[in-house]
Each structure stands twice: as C-alpha cells, then as structure tokens.
Amino acid sequence: MTLTVQFQTIISMVAMGIWIGMAMDTYGRFLHEKKKWNWFHFINDFLFWVLQALLVFYVLLKVNHAEVRFYIFLALLCGFSAYKALFEKTYKRILERVIIMVSAVLRFFRRLIVIFLINPVKWLLSLLVALVTWILTITWRIIFSLLKILFLPFKWTGLLIWRFIPKQKWYTFKDKLLKQAGFLRSAWNKAISWFKK
Known part of the structure; x- marks a missing residue:
C-alpha cells in the first residue's frame, strides 16, 4: 500500500x-x-x-x-x-434548528391538509347526512299522512259502530274495547317515535 x-x-x-x-x-x-x-x-x-x-x-x-x-x-x-x-x-x-424547521414545515403541511382536505370532507359528510335525514323525514311524513288517509274510513266506521252500541247492555264490551284501544294507541305512539328517531 x-x-x-x-x-x-x-x-x-x-x-x-x-x-x-x-x-x-x-x-x-x-x-x-x-x-x-x-x-x-x-x-x-x-x-x-x-x-x-x-x-x-x-x-x-x-x-x-x-x-x-x-x-x-x-x-x-x-x-x-x-x-x-x-x-x-x-x-x-x-x-x-433543523428539527425545529422540519417540525414547522410538517405542521404547516398538516394544517394545509386539514384545511383543504379533511375539513371539506367532513363538511360534505355532514351535508350528506343532513340531506339523507331530511329526505327520510319527509318520506316518513308522507307515508304517515297516507296511512292516516287510508285508515280514515275505518276510523269513521268504528266511531259510527261505537255510537250504535247500547251503553248499559254493552258496557263491559265497551270497556274491553277502550282497553284494547288504549293499548293499540300506546303501541302506535311508540312505533311513531321509533320511526322518527
């Protein structure tokens, strides 16, 4: 060498x-x-x-x-x-100093990503969820209104039959019907509240 x-x-x-x-x-x-x-x-x-x-x-x-x-x-x-x-x-x-500079640059790019990428995606997702919720709410209200219209003749028929039932003779029958009606009404209200949620 x-x-x-x-x-x-x-x-x-x-x-x-x-x-x-x-x-x-x-x-x-x-x-x-x-x-x-x-x-x-x-x-x-x-x-x-x-x-x-x-x-x-x-x-x-x-x-x-x-x-x-x-x-x-x-x-x-x-x-x-x-x-x-x-x-x-x-x-x-x-x-x-290099570590501080690199950390500052990384924080800057992270903020840019949050501002220009993550926040718009969050906003779009929130808008989409709100839109879907609004559509479902409107759809449920329309369906509920249609169901009320469809069941309106049955309601009128029931009220008409109810008026023709004698008060004394059919008292126990009316009492049973009232109990059933109360049960059905509470079940119906629970179903409506569940669908609304």
Missing part, C-alpha cells in the same frame, strides 16, 4: 470517526429514550452499530480494498475525539 493510499485511508477513517460521533448524537436525539432497558432498545442499538460497521467497511473497501491496519482504529478514534472536542456543540445546535 502506497503512502498516498495510506494518507487517504487515514483521512477517510478520521472522517468516519466524525461521522460516527454525529450519528450517535442523532440516534440519541431521536430514538434512544432514557428508560429502563428492554429488548426494543437492544435491537435498535445492535442495528445501529451494525450499520456503522458496514459503512466503515464500505469506505475502507473503496479506499484501500478493505486492508485493515492498526492505524485505522487510531484514525477512527482521533476522528471521534475531534468531533467530541470541536464539533459536538455546534452540530447539536444545528440539529436542533
């Missing part, structure tokens, strides 16, 4: 050390909750470090065909230390 390749390898590994520091802070900001240990955190941490190892190996493969030397680990450590000493605070401030 030539000196140029070695120098490129060292520079690349220093950059990867800085990247690992940035990735750790980003991962800790978004995913790693400070709670009790559980399997979900363990799987996340394991996948995170596997991904970082694959990235380091890929860069190493591109630079020096994945030849591992002792100074590679030193360069990674130097890059990570440089990030912690020089860039960590600045990167965290930039990360927080």
